[in-house]
Amino acid sequence: MRPMSIDDRYPNLHVSRHPLVAHKLSLLRDTRTDPKQFRELVRELSWLIGYEAMADLTTQPRSIETPLEAMEGARVEPKVGLVPVLRAGLGMVEAVLELMPSAEVWHIGLYRDERTLKPVEYYNKLPDAATVQVCLILDPMLATGGSSAATVDILKAWGAARIKQVSLIAAPEGIATLSSAHADVDIHVAAVDRELNERGYIVPGLGDAGDRQFGTFAGPASEPGHAHDETAEIVRRLQRNLQNP
Ligand code: PRP
Ligand code: URA
Secondary structure (H helix, E strand, C coil): CCCCCHHHHCCCEEECCCHHHHHHHHHHHCCCCCHHHHHHHHHHHHHHHHHHHCCCCCEEEEEEECCCCEEEEEEECCCEEEEEEECCCHHHHHHHHHHCCCCEECCEEEEECCCCCCEEEEEECCCCCCCCCEEEEECCEECCCHHHHHHHHHHHHHCCCEEEEECCEECHHHHHHHHHHCCCCEEEECEECCEECCCCCEECCCCCHHHHHHCCCCCCCCCCCCCCHHHHHHHHHHHHHHHCC
C-alpha cells in the first residue's frame, strides 16, 4: 500500500504540481540568486500559486456582447481581499493584484520573535467589519505556522467568511499547526519541505525570505549558528505534535 503522503493527511493542503513552479522554486532557493532575481521569482511564483488558489472562486452569469453576438459570460462573485504579512508578503502582492485587480489589500504586520518563535503584531489597520468575503493571506514562508494562525485569528475576528493561505514553501510542522487551529483554511504552496531546523527555519528552504527580497543580511536570521535552548525545545515540541497529532 502507498504510504500516506502529507496531501492525504491534510485535505486542506494544495501543493502545486506545475513544472514551471518546480523550476522557478529551484532558482529561488539557490543561494546564488541575488535580491533582484529573487524578487522577480517571488513575483512569478506568487502569480502561479495565486492563480491555483483562486480556482474555486464562484462566478455569476454576466450578459455581454461580442462583436458577433450576445452571450452569457461570467463575473467573479465574491469580493476578494489580499492580506500580505509584512515584510516578506509584500513581494507577493503585485502579482496577485494583476490576477485580481479589484482586490482590496489589507496589510498585517507581524514579526517572529527569534527566541520564542511566537508572532508579534505591529501593524493592523483593518476597519471594524470585514469588507471582503474571501481573504488570501500572502506570505512566502509557513514555518511553525504561528504567524499564519495568528493572521487567521485576526481575519476571523474581523468577519472574513473564507480564508486561504498562499505561500511558497511550507514546513510539515507549520501545516499541522495551522490545520489543527483552522481546518477550514485552504493552504496553497509551491512545495512542502522536510522539516524545521532547531532555529525554526525551514530546511532545505531558502533562508530568510524577507532578507533575501530586501537585501538585509545584517541579522543572524538564516546564518548558521546555535539555537537558543528554548527555541530548540519549541521546535522539538512541534515535531512531537506532528508525530502524535
Ligand atoms: C517570516 C515569514 C513569516 C514567518 C513565518 O517573517 O515571512 O511571516 O517568518 O514563520 P512562522 O510560520 O514560524 O510564524 P519574519 O518574522 O522573518 O518577518 P519579516 O518578513 O519581517 O522578515
Ligand atoms: N521565515 C523565513 O523567512 N524563512 C524560514 O525558513 C522560516 C521563517
